Amino acid sequence: MADLTLNTLYRFYEQLWRIRLLEGHVQRLAAAGEVPGFPHLSTGQEAVAVGGCANLSSGDYLFSGHRAHGHVIAKGSDPYAVFAEIIGREQGLCRGRGGSMHLVDASNGVMGATGVVAGNLSLAAGAAWAAQVRGDGRIAVVFFGDGATGAGVFHETLNMASLWNLPLLFVCENNGYAEFTSREEHSKVGKVSAFAAPYGISALTVDGNDVLTVHDAAHKAIGHIREQGGPWLLECMTFRMAGHYVGDAQRYRSKEELAAMKEKDPIARLHRHLVAKGAAESELDGIAARVKEEMTAVVDRARQSARPDPATVMDYVYSATLPGPEQA
Amino acid sequence: MESTFIDIVRRALDEEMARDSSVYLLGEDVAAGGAFGVTKGLVEKHGAARVRNTPISEAAITGVATGAAICGLRPVLEIMFIDFATLAMDCLVNQSAKYRYMSGGQLSVPMVVRTQAGAAGGAAAQHSQSLESWFIHVPGLVVVAPSTPVEAYGLLKSAIRLGDPVLFVEHKRLYAMKEALPESAGPLPIGRARVARSGTDVTLIAYSAMVRTALEAAENLAATGISAEVIDLRTLVPLDMATLVQSVSKTRRAVIAHEAVEVGGVGAEVAARLGNMAFYELDAPIMRVGCPFAPIPFAPELESVLLPGSRQIEVAVRALVR
Numbered sequence: 001m002a003d004l005t006l007n008t009l010y011r012f013y014e015q016l017w018r019i020r021l022l023e024g025h026v027q028r029l030a031a032a033g034e035v036p037g038f039p040h041l042s043t044g045q046e047a048v049a050v051g052g053c054a055n056l057s058s059g060d061y062l063f064s065g066h067r068a069h070g071h072v073i074a075k076g077s078d079p080y081a082v083f084a085e086i087i088g089r090e091q092g093l094c095r096g097r098g099g100s101m102h103l104v105d106a107s108n109g110v111m112g113a114t115g116v117v118a119g120n121l122s123l124a125a126g127a128a129w130a131a132q133v134r135g136d137g138r139i140a141v142v143f144f145g146d147g148a149t150g151a152g153v154f155h156e157t158l159n160m161a162s163l164w165n166l167p168l169l170f171v172c173e174n175n176g177y178a179e180f181t182s183r184e185e186h187s188k189v190g191k192v193s194a195f196a197a198p199y200g201i202s203a204l205t206v207d208g209n210d211v212l213t214v215h216d217a218a219h220k221a222i223g224h225i226r227e228q229g230g231p232w233l234l235e236c237m238t239f240r241m242a243g244h245y246v247g248d249a250q251r252y253r254s255k256e257e258l259a260a261m262k263e264k265d266p267i268a269r270l271h272r273h274l275v276a277k278g279a280a281e282s283e284l285d286g287i288a289a290r291v292k293e294e295m296t297a298v299v300d301r302a303r304q305s306a307r308p309d310p311a312t313v314m315d316y317v318y319s320a321t322l323p324g325p326e327q328a
Numbered sequence: 329m330e331s332t333f334i335d336i337v338r339r340a341l342d343e344e345m346a347r348d349s350s351v352y353l354l355g356e357d358v359a360a361g362g363a364f365g366v367t368k369g370l371v372e373k374h375g376a377a378r379v380r381n382t383p384i385s386e387a388a389i390t391g392v393a394t395g396a397a398i399c400g401l402r403p404v405l406e407i408m409f410i411d412f413a414t415l416a417m418d419c420l421v422n423q424s425a426k427y428r429y430m431s432g433g434q435l436s437v438p439m440v441v442r443t444q445a446g447a448a449g450g451a452a453a454q455h456s457q458s459l460e461s462w463f464i465h466v467p468g469l470v471v472v473a474p475s476t477p478v479e480a481y482g483l484l485k486s487a488i489r490l491g492d493p494v495l496f497v498e499h500k501r502l503y504a505m506k507e508a509l510p511e512s513a514g515p516l517p518i519g520r521a522r523v524a525r526s527g528t529d530v531t532l533i534a535y536s537a538m539v540r541t542a543l544e545a546a547e548n549l550a551a552t553g554i555s556a557e558v559i560d561l562r563t564l565v566p567l568d569m570a571t572l573v574q575s576v577s578k579t580r581r582a583v584i585a586h587e588a589v590e591v592g593g594v595g596a597e598v599a600a601r602l603g604n605m606a607f608y609e610l611d612a613p614i615m616r617v618g619c620p621f622a623p624i625p626f627a628p629e630l631e632s633v634l635l636p637g638s639r640q641i642e643v644a645v646r647a648l649v650r
Contacts, residue, residue, distance in 0.1 A: 062401065066539060095432030104431035111398055112431065116422050122388040126395020126403075133352070133377055133401070140395075153418075156388035185529065316433040317467050319491035323519040323566045 004212070009274055011286060012050050016267045017072040017291040019046040022079055023242075025299045027084055030247070031196070031225040032230070034303070036088050039100040042070040044241030046211070048173050048267035049074035051214025052141065052234070055222045061140040063120040066101045067173075068113035071143050077105040077296065084302040093165075096308040097316065108182050109138075117146060118151035121170070125157050128166035139167040139225050146174040146183055147193050155195070161231040162199040169221055170233040172199075173208060175240040182252070196233040203292050208236025209266045212273065239264060330506040334366050336477040337442075337498065340484040341404065341510070347375050348402060351488060354380040354389060355406030355442075363408050364444065364503055386415035392439070394424045394493070397439040400648050402488060410445035410459050410497060417462075425468030425495040437493040440484070446499040446587055447472065447624050447635055456631075457622035458536075458588035463495050464564045464597065470494040470518060471564040475539035477507040482516030483562060490518060490558055497539035499587075517568035523575070527557035528580040533598060535561040538585050538636075545585075545641035554649050559650060564594055572598065573606045579647045580611040585641050590618030615644040 023041045030039055042049065044276035049070035056062065056075065068192045072082055077093065085092025091104045111127055131138035145199045148154050149172070161168045171193045176183050189195065196203035202224065206217045214236055221232035239261040243246075243252040250258070262268075271284060282321035333340070345351045354365060355375075359381045361368030363618055371379040382389045386407060393403040407413050420441070427438045447456035463471045469490050473481035480498065487494040524539055525546050534542040539560045546556035559573050561567065576582050580625070584595035595616040601612055617640045625631050 063395075093432070094434070096431060097432045102430040106398075106431065106434040111395070111435070112427070114423065116418060116435065119391075119418060119422060122391020122419065123395035123398070125388065126392040126397070127399045128395075130390055130401050153385075155482040156383070156385035157391070159383055160385060160388050160392060164380075225581035250433040276386075288385050316431075318427045318470070318566075319428070319436060321474040321490065322470070322492065323568075 004215070006277065009270070010279070012054065012215070013270050013274065014287050014291055015050045015074055016046045016211065016270060017288050018295065019049060019073050020267060021292055022083060022206060022298070023069055024072065025083070025240070025295060029087065029118055030180070033088060035100070037099055038120060038247070039086060040067040040243040042067050044265065045173055045175060045238045046070050047145070047211035047214050048171065048208045048236040048238055051211040052143070052171050052218045054215050055218045056109070056141060058108050060109050060132065060138050061108055061124065063111055063124040063127070063140065063142040064113040065117060065120055065144050066113065066115050066147070067145065068103050069100070072103045072105060072110050072113070075110055077106055077108050080298045080302055081105070083133055083298055084305055087302060087304045088307070089302060090308045091302070091305045105170065110295060116150035118154050120144065120156040121148065122153055124125060125161050125166055125168055128161070128168035130167070131167055132164070139222065139227070141169045141171060143171045143173060146176070147186070149189070149192055150186055158195065158199045158201060162201050165230045165231055167225050168231040169225060170231065171218070172233065172235045173238055174235050175238050177240060191221040191235060193233055193235040199232050201233050203233040203235065204239065205235040207237035209264045209269060211266055211270050239283065241265070295309060330460045330508045331437050331477065333477040333480060333498070333505045334364060334503045336481045336507070337366050338368065338370065340437045340481045342370060342373065344488045345370070345378065346378035349401060351402045351404060352378050353384050353398070353404050353406070354379070354393060354469045356382055356384055356408055358592050362406055385610055386412050387419060388418040388594055390416035391423065393439050393441070394419055394427070394437055397437040397493070398427055398435045402438045402444055403426070404440045404488060405587045407441055407443040410443045411454050412456050413441070413443055413459065419467065420463070421466050421496070422495070428492070429468060429533050433646045438491045440496050441486045442496045442498065442501045444498040446501055447631060449627060449631065450628065451650070452626040453623035458586065460495070460497050461588055461593045462566055464594060468493065469565060470528065471497070472562065473497045473536040473564060474562065475524070475536055475560045476502070477505055478509055478513055479516065479560070479562065481509060481513055483518070484519050485515040489515065497536060501537045511528060516562070519563050521562055521571040522560040523554070523557065523571070525558040527555040528581065529555045529579055529649050530557070530583060531572070531575040531579045532556050532641060532645070533561065533582060533584045534558065534586065535564065535594070536537045536587070537600055538587055540596050541638050542585055542641055545638035547643070548638060548642055549645055553602060554645060556645065567598070567601070569601055569605060570609045572602060573609070576602055576606045577609040580609060582610070583615045583641060583648070584616040585616060585637060587637060588618055591621050612648040615648060617641050617644050
């Protein structure tokens with residue numbers, strides 16, 4: 001296991017809370033009707049985002065799917081701009097044009113989340129190709145769920161990434177569910193990492209609820225990618241403590257299953273680990289309290305921020321060099 | 329010296345690659361020249377890194393091109409037949425077309441998807457279609473359909489330099505067409521139609537290979553005393569309505585012709601807009617000429633009876649001009 005300083009672990013703890021609490025506000029405000037559409041929460045899966053992104057620089061390319069809030073925060077994007085986008089405001093990352101499922105923060109390497117399951121994989125391969133031909137040392141990382149393995153483009157992209165030796169890390173968050181259907185019901189292939197070997201891609205399956213394990217696995221994979229090129233696949237076994245979307249009653253899951261999940265909560269696990277390493281409870285409580293205050297302030301500020309001007313609805317459809325949309 | 333459509337398109341690609349080091353070609357067999365030889369010789373000149381063969385994975389290669397485009401490359405992707413663009417639809421419709429918009433202007437997709445379409449004798453129902461109207465329905469995509477080699481040269485250059493995703497539809501029946509490329513040839517504006525022949529009695533609106541057919545029809549009509557103006561749309565998105573309205577205001581009659589199925593085709597859109605913008609300039613209903621509502625058949629006798637030709641255009645015109 002990589003030798004991480006206590007300060008780094010504190011930062012992980014802080015980031016886990018940041019995602020958990022920001023998404024808590026999303027859930028609360030969605031229930032109150034303040035969040036347009038149907039946001040998808042990553043509650044319970046935060047360790048994959050934090051452990052994975054800890055190995056990236058802002059220049060590296062990140063792609064995600066419909067459950068992207070955690071990845072974008074973990075990559076270092078401003079929680080205020082993220083939240084403002086989730087509630088559709090002008091100050092949001094995408095000026096309210098994208099929303100929860102389409103977060104982009106290009107200056108921070110967040111090249112796009114997509115609402116189409118598996119739709120991001122090939123784009124990440126394209127970003128990795130751009131990095132490869134430029135030789136600029138960047139890599140691309142794409143987060144996706146186990147449900148994406150049912151799409152043909154998943155297999156097409158594995159093949160191309162291997163064939164072109166692309167600097168690309170596939171991170172599968174295997175939470176055991178494709179939307180409302182359990183993994184057993186949608187695939188006979190037990191481990192997602194098993195798909196990698198036929199394409200000649202190195203893969204690991206790890207406990208995705210332990211941020212340190214995820215960090216170490218991503219560190220190893222990314223180290224290989226940066227040094228030798230070529231793709232890796234990291235399968236992180238995790239649990240979706242929330243439903244598929246906010247408002248999902250989760251009738252397809254048992255109470256026992258949901259209770260067992262709480263035991264494996266990534267925040268509680270890092271907390272136990274830190275205490276065992278000698279961290280003071282008060283220190284940890286202080287971090288959580290500070291992040292809570294910070295997120296409350298972010299959310300309040302975002303809720304006060306301006307809504308997009310309806311007169312700008314046709315902006316950004318085409319480049320300025322084309323005849324206007326009334327001509328299109 | 330005259331060159332074929334294929335040679336002239338290759339020349340445009342070659343020149344744009346020499347001009348801009350961020351232009352990359354990818355697609356099935358492109359390093360070997362592609363199914364029609366358009367990219368022949370480019371790998372020798374520009375290197376294997378910039379002219380890349382891909383697996384037969386339309387969904388993934390369209391995503392790879394799109395992902396590379398948002399990260400600063402200018403990919404030119406070849407989809408061998410427009411019929412196979414069906415496999416690339418998710419990416420084109422959900423990702424490529426919407427990236428600029430969904431990101432609030434942070435990212436753009438300067439990508440050209442070159443493909444070829446249309447019937448050319450015996451390619452049958454899955455290699456002969458004209459599916460361009462599907463793409464004009466998607467905000468964010470530019471759709472270009474050149475009618476001659478020289479037009480293709482100028483329009484392709486502009487498409488490659490544009491900051492938007494472009495579907496560039498070449499008609500396989502034009503591939504052998506020869507023209508001399510003028511010294512002065514350069515990029516042509518995207519979104520500007522061209523008056524291919526001036527006339528006063530009726531406006532024939534066409535694009536791609538159908539422009540040549542419309543010019544034949546105009547020639548035949550001239551012999552019977554009807555003066556037809558032929559407009560080459562060049563780009564289907566953006567659609568140059570100003571040029572169309574101007575022409576129709578003069579001729580007071582319009583026939584729109586395309587090889588694609590008439591139902592739900594580009595002609596329907598053009599007719600609706602002309603009806604809105606030039607209703608009081610018209611002396612007669614707007615007519616459409618397109619394929620009947622059937623797949624493209626294999627047997628030559630069936631294919632030729634289905635495809636619209638100059639005769640169908642002339643019949644439509646004679647119904648308007650009495």
